[in-house]
Amino acid sequence: MIILGVETTCDETAAAVVKDGHEILSNVVASQIDLHAAFGGVVPEVAARSHIEVMLPVIDSALDKAGIEIEQIDGIAVAYGPGLIGSLLIGNLTARTLAQILKKPLYLVNHVEAHTYASFLDGKKPQFPLLSLTVSGGHTQLVLFTDQDRYKILGRTHDDAVGEAFDKVAKILGLPYPGGPSVAKAAEKGDSNAYKLPMPNLGKGSLDFSFSGLKTAVLRAAQATAGRDFRTPSHEIPSLLSDQQRNDLAASFQATAVNILHSKVMVAIESYSPKSIVIGGGVAANKALREKMSGIPGLLPYPPHYLCTDNAAMIAAVGCFHAKTSMPVSPLDAKVDPILSM
Numbered sequence: 001m002i003i004l005g006v007e008t009t010c011d012e013t014a015a016a017v018v019k020d021g022h023e024i025l026s027n028v029v030a031s032q033i034d035l036h037a038a039f040g041g042v043v044p045e046v047a048a049r050s051h052i053e054v055m056l057p058v059i060d061s062a063l064d065k066a067g068i069e070i071e072q073i074d075g076i077a078v079a080y081g082p083g084l085i086g087s088l089l090i091g092n093l094t095a096r097t098l099a100q101i102l103k104k105p106l107y108l109v110n111h112v113e114a115h116t117y118a119s120f121l122d123g124k125k126p127q128f129p130l131l132s133l134t135v136s137g138g139h140t141q142l143v144l145f146t147d148q149d150r151y152k153i154l155g156r157t158h159d160d161a162v163g164e165a166f167d168k169v170a171k172i173l174g175l176p177y178p179g180g181p182s183v184a185k186a187a188e189k190g191d192s193n194a195y196k197l198p199m200p201n202l203g204k205g206s207l208d209f210s211f212s213g214l215k216t217a218v219l220r221a222a223q224a225t226a227g228r229d230f231r232t233p234s235h236e237i238p239s240l241l242s243d244q245q246r247n248d249l250a251a252s253f254q255a256t257a258v259n260i261l262h263s264k265v266m267v268a269i270e271s272y273s274p275k276s277i278v279i280g281g282g283v284a285a286n287k288a289l290r291e292k293m294s295g296i297p298g299l300l301p302y303p304p305h306y307l308c309t310d311n312a313a314m315i316a317a318v319g320c321f322h323a324k325t326s327m328p329v330s331p332l333d334a335k336v337d338p339i340l341s342m
């Protein structure tokens, strides 16, 4: 079964062709990083307009690279949420229109669920119960799968997602967008013990997360290091920090964020004894996170970097699964859901 996946939930326009749920025939991602870099973050309106411009060329390129004609696909899968409404609409209207014209079945995919499926794209067979940690720019959650389509959410963030915290800390420190990779790079040259930053206390055994307190603690530490008080606006901070102070703050923040994620995974393992564990989403590309998590029994190999960040291969993989287990949706009433939860 050959599925065309379409992904436009945020700032990547992506299309992929996947065979039988795990064989990637093509995987094309047009990133908008350069467009948003000048603003220090994703501008929703700019993102939507860029999706309009590149959506069809990206789909053409995915079909080209897969060496197939569009008539040869068996179905179309599109991420319908969560995400930015303008961005979601472009991918969904495109997928709907193609499904209607080509008379192909259309499957709607939850973007966060798809990050878990990225771990199975190389044919890996997870054992259940499976613990999945998704760490991205929009989501931080722990989910227990008792089967491929049966799961319960064990915990999620009360405020910022961990990737969002990386992005905001980058801004406080004056590091370039996108924040995750630049904080990680600065952290390599810093001392992770230089600053003692707080771990949130959400109650004994809680598997929920919170990162906004940590982000504020970095701001306060940066203000104090710069010799200023808490009223100093964050945009004044970067020019007052030395490179070493910036690197030390980045390293201390990263180590604390990673410790928070690690400690929650350990609590979940103790409570649910999963047989397999997967970690997905953009922050799964983080080296310090990988080092801290290494050695956890049952941890499946990470997806390659290009499958950790947003892509359409993971959307097509879930689409293949839906195609075997559920009915397609009508292209005429397919919806988007910006705040879709799992």
Ligand code: KG4
Pocket: 010, 135, 136, 137, 138, 139, 162, 163, 164, 166, 167, 178, 179, 180, 181, 184, 281, 282, 283, 284, 285, 286, 287, 308, 309, 310
């Ligand atoms: O999964 P993703 O591509 O998009 C969302 O669904 O949000 O994740 C993007 C997030 C951004 O916040 C980015 O800063 C973060 O992943 N990220 C990283 C790294 N690479 C990307 N965070 C920490 N370390 C990295 N190496």
Ligand code: ZN
Pocket: 111, 115, 136, 137, 281, 282, 309, 310
């Ligand atoms: Zn994502």
